[in-house]
């Protein structure tokens with residue numbers, strides 16, 4: 583006799599669809615047992631199959647992608663999700679998508695575990711100074727199918743050693759919700775909270791002309807300001823004090839000679 587057990591994909595998708603309170607985000611959900619990368623999958627979906635708010639989730643990724651060409655370790659137990667935004671998306675707002683993603687993740691972690699996480703520019707969510715989540719924003723505005731894809735990699739129910747063993751010296755150490763909270767958490771509930779909060783920040787701020795208020799909210803959730811930091815892109819090393827976020831989303835640093843330097847999204851920041 584064949585035993586019928588429901589798959590991870592169908593359980594996750596059914597439960598998430600039932601829980602979500604959103605109007606637009608998560609109306610179309612793709613869940614996979616395994617993918618090379620949810621980001622690649624969402625980027626490749628034609629816009630007819632990936633309307634605004636479409637979510638792609640994989641239980642594990644074999645070739646997860648991080649920022650600046652890095653790979654992203656994505657074993658079973660984490661939340662690996664990409665969200666399609668667009669196509670009616672103003673190019674001016676691209677930089678703010680990473681901020682609303684980080685704010686949404688911080689809110690969801692607080693709601694589900696009561697843990698207060700902090701944000702690190704440009705795209706990280708930290709708990710106790712260690713990275714628990716990274717956000718990757720891909721922009722497809724030149725192609726026929728115009729869209730933004732926001733990828734969230736959240737180390738949820740996994741051991742941090744699985745990640746830290748692979749990191750290079752210049753990378754922020756990783757942590758996981760399991761280690762900080764002391765328990766596994768329900769991935770579907772966590773996903774529901776994140777998607778609810780993304781919809782909130784998207785409609786109440788980003789698409790209603792209040793993008794600059796997102797910067798203010800982001801700053802309230804960050805401990806970076808006033809700290810000494812190093813920015814290194816493999817060529818130039820910039821040392822100074824983190825002082826603000828500019829209106830275009832770049833980081834402002836005060837250097838030793840008192841000059842102010844703008845750091846763009848493509849750089850990496852470490853604290854001294």
Ligand code: BTN
Nearest residue numbers: 619621646647648649716733735
């Ligand atoms: C970073 O470098 O901090 C960003 C990491 C983003 C990882 C996520 S996991 C889901 C989505 N799919 C990917 O291949 N990457 C993003």
